[in-house]
Amino acid sequence: MQNLYIAESTLPGVKFALSEATDSDVGRNGVSTYKLNQNEHFSLAVHKAGASVSAELVLQKALDREKQPVITMTLTAVDGGSPPKSGTSQLVVNILDNNDNIPIFSETLYKTKVIENAPQGTVLIAVNATDADAGLNSEIVYSLRSKDQDHVLDMFEIESQTGVITVKGNVDYEERRVFEIRVEASDKGQPPMSAHCKVLVEVVDLNDNPPEITVTSLHNTVKEDVKEGTVVALVSVLDRDGGRYGDVSIQIKNKVPLKLEANYRNYYSLLVDEALDREKVSNYNITIVATDKGAPPLSSTSIVSILVSDVNDNPPVFPEPIINVYVNENSPTGAVIKTITATDADIDMNSQVRYSFLQYNTDSLQVSAMVNINSETGDIVSLQSFNHEEMKTFQFKVQATDSGVPPLSSNVTVNVFILDENDNSPAILAPYSEHGSVNSESIPYSAEAGYFVAKIRAVDADSGYNALLSYHLSEPKGNNLFRVGTSTGEIRTKRRMSDNDLKTHPLVVLVSDNGEPSLSATVSIDVVVVESTADIQTQFRHVPIKEESFSDLNLYLLIAIVSVSVIFLLSLISLIAVKYHRTDSSFSRYSAPMITTHPDGSWSYSKSTQQYDVCFSSDTLNSDMVVFPALFPQVDAELISINGGDTFTRTQTLPNKEKPKVPNADWRYSASLRAGGVMQSSVHMEESSVMQGAQGVLVQNWPTVSSAADGEGGEVSPPMGAGVDSNSWHFRYGPGGPGAPPQHLKPGEVPPEAFIIPGSPAIISIRQNQGGEDDKSDFITFGKKEEAKKKKKKKKEKKDKKDKGKDDGDE
Known part of the structure; x- marks a missing residue:
């Protein structure tokens, strides 16, 4: 068996020498040729040089280790004998790897979601890339591309060996709702080869932003007579959250005479809804509350201040419609008898009040000659000294006018009552009031106790207690024959006459009023005692009044009472007669x-x-x-x-x-x-x-x-x-x-x-x-x-x- 190591990058046509076969025979019976089983990558080249025969392995097709890393072939050596004999040898070709394959990601586009405000280190996704090469050529290193994605590098990071992407920074939905991360995978070959993929990260919104209220004031100050429907300010509401978290409702929390009216989506107008009255409320703090539909909902509050400016819509007001002033007679001229004050609910110029007489005419006397009024302070000053006996009261009207435009005014009636002082002494009436005359009365010696002697009449020009008179006798010691009625002024005897009594009794009657201090007057009467009533001479200068006469007024009253009684009795008798008459006729008509x-x-x-x-x-x-x-x-x-x-x-x-x-x-x-x-x-x-x-x-x-x-x-x-x-x-x-x-x-x-x-x-x-x-x-x-x-x-x-x-x- 022969092992060959051939790089997959070897070009076709390259020859590789093979080991020669040996044969013990010689000559024609020795090795004569070589044969190679058929395959697509290699062929066999046989060379004869004399008696030696050699063979070479020729590469016919480029090798690919990723497809077939090992190729096994059989080499056969044949001798020239007859019959020929052969021997075989197994060729094992080991293809050596070259870095000829780039890494490949499992997906070209990865998609994932992340919740905004996710903490650092939160795992988003793990990318995976493979390399068909072997050895270092297949080892992958992951990284994030730095070109054109600085914001991504700030927010995310990837682990180089595993390809796990984690959160690095603060993810905010309101700043960026989607992130596109480009990931690179490189092998360790020489030169290294690399590949790229995209990771699409969608940020999930949270209700983490309250609504934002923006108020644009058109009028910081509004007149109190402004018409209903006048726009005071513009209000806009914005919620940075999305979806239902961004749906906002707005309302005025406190009770004010203004309302919100929707213009377009989250834009509103703040307008006057009711009539304003500065005198009641001069400043309104309008609390506007906006609430979203999150769970839990978030809300925000904005306070808008509106000042109500004054309009001259209130006239001056007196504390009461009629003012009674009491002035002592004989008071000094120039004294302040009363200070009139009117209040105006308005402010500034609209509340500045001036006073004047509206009309004055009492018993043909001009009030302007008696009193004057200070237009600024309302002080009423007397211009003369008053006499209760001449004028007891007078009346005038004072008008208070403000300084508004147009000016408003109101009136008050002033009744001046002149109080009486005890400045008049009692005056004795006739017949005892004549100066230089001797007042004398005669009484019989036989007069009994209580005999009427005379009656003193006096009047006092003052009034009230100052005119309440009392009568007293200023008599010498030991004279106890006469007495006088304290309230009536009647002089009567206290007892019968005696022989020891004088024939002439001079009496001095003192008339005093009840004032403080008391004033008095005196009258002298000589009472002469005569023997009988026939001797009583009527004084030539007057006829004294002995008793009270029956007045005409009492007579008229008596006649009126009798007349009314007679008419009533006649009417009663007539009604009874008519009633009985009707009863009799009814019975006669409807008799059974x-x-x-x-x-x-x-x-x-x-x-x-x-x-x-x-x-x-x-x-x-x-x-x-x-x-x-x-x-x-x-x-x-x-x-x-x-x-x-x-x-x-x-x-x-x-x-x-x-x-x-x-x-x-x-x-x-x-x-x-x-x-x-x-x-x-x-x-x-x-x-x-x-x-x-x-x-x-x-x-x-x-x-x-x-x-x-x-x-x-x-x-x-x-x-x-x-x-x-x-x-x-x-x-x-x-x-x-x-x-x-x-x-x-x-x-x-x-x-x-x-x-x-x-x-x-x-x-x-x-x-x-x-x-x-x-x-x-x-x-x-x-x-x-x-x-x-x-x-x-x-x-x-x-x-x-x-x-x-x-x-x-x-x-």
Whole structure:
């Protein structure tokens, strides 16, 4: 076996010498030739030189170690003997490797993901490359290409032996969402060979960025009278995260008169939503909060400050609409009697107030001559000294005007009350007020205790306590004969006279007011004691008033009280009289009717001065009648029901103000025979005219009109075969008795006396009494009693026959 080592890079045509074969024979029987089994890479070249024969291995095709690293062949040596003999030798060709193959990656493009903010050393992916060569030519070294990917080298690194790529820096989705890493694999051959691949790294977003709010103010200061809808600022919101992490909602957190209105996507307008009032709120801090939809959500807050500028929209305001000022009389001129102050809710110039008199005119006195006002401070200064006795009060108005544009103003009424001071002494009234005269009074010696001597009258021009006067006697010691009323000023005796008393008593009366200090006045009276009342001389200069006279005012009051009392009593008596009068008339009008029965079956019905007698057959069970009085159309008509001939029922009262409508002269009466022999009938009224009672209840209908009556209209006969027996009855009315001629009844008229009695025939006799006398002028008859008895007998027979026939039919 021969081993050959041939490099795979050997070119075709190269020959390789082989070992020669030996043969013990010589000559022709020695080795004569060589043979090589057939293969695609090598051939055999045989060379003869004399008796020696050699062979060479010739390379026909380039070798490839990666395809066939070892080639085994058989070399055969043949001698020239006959038969020829041969020997073989195995050739093993070992192909030596050359670095002729580059590394190959398992994939040309690798894809992977990494979460942003992944910590350093996080493994992304491991790349793999292989080299078909052997030995050092197949050993791979990995690296990242440095050209044009500096940012990648800062973020990632690869392990040279294993090809594992790890995170090196801070991966931020918001900075770079995708990374493309180019990896190089090189073998260790000489010269080395290398290959490249790409790794695509996608960064996975996390909700790690809160929304960013940007506010662009258009107006930092807004006037308080700004219109609603005015845009104050522009607001934009940005979230650097992606997907739903970047979806942001925005709102105003606190309650302010502004709102956000969306413009486009994350752009909004901050505008005025309600009327602003600087006097209530002068500065708004608007808190805007933006929140994304991450889990958990992130939010951010921005505060926008808006200043509200003032507008002159508030007039000056006084603390109260009316101000009362109290000034002491005789106060010094130039004193400040009151300081008027008005406040304005505005600021700056809009709140600067000036004061002035709006109008002043009280009792033709100019207020400007009495008081003045400081336009800046509002101090009201008196220009004169006031006298309560001349003027107790006066009024004026003060106007406060601000300095705004346009200016606003308001008014206040000032009432000045001049307070009284005790600056006037009491004044004695006549007759004791004359200067230079001697006041004297005379009293009899027989005067009893309490005898009225005189009365001192005084007045004080002051008011209140300053005008409250009191009277006192300034008398010498030991004189206790007289006393004076402290409040009345009446001088009276304290006791009876005695012989030791003087005949003349000089009295000094002191009149003092209640002021502080008190002022007083005095009056002197000489009281002379005389023997009798006849000696009392009336003083020539006056007639003293002894007692209080009855004043005219008291007289007027007494007359007024007496007049009112008399009027009240007369009214009360009139009301009682009217009430009793109405009660009596009501009872007389609605007096209870009287029903009187008779042995023959008839009965009498009387009401007030009218009386009705009715006779009917004994077998009448149910009957109705309507009564219309002849002479008194206003009296109510009565609907009367008779049950069984024994009981009477007053069904209803027709209204006395409504006259029943009567059809024309053609009447028709229809009746039907009720089962059991009892007659019933129904009466109808044309045009559905109905008569109603006092309470508006339907009572009875009138007969239906037909042409059954004759032209005179005085009689009406029921048609034959209408359920009434052959004894026909007729209806008459007139002023006389049964033989009187019939009266003509015009359409719309009512007979003077009418009864309508549905049911079995009955004989009705009506008498109308006026003042206790029978009036035969109104008499109506419906047949005679004899005829009624015959009809009753026939009716009974007919009833018995019908009952008998009915019983036979039932059997």
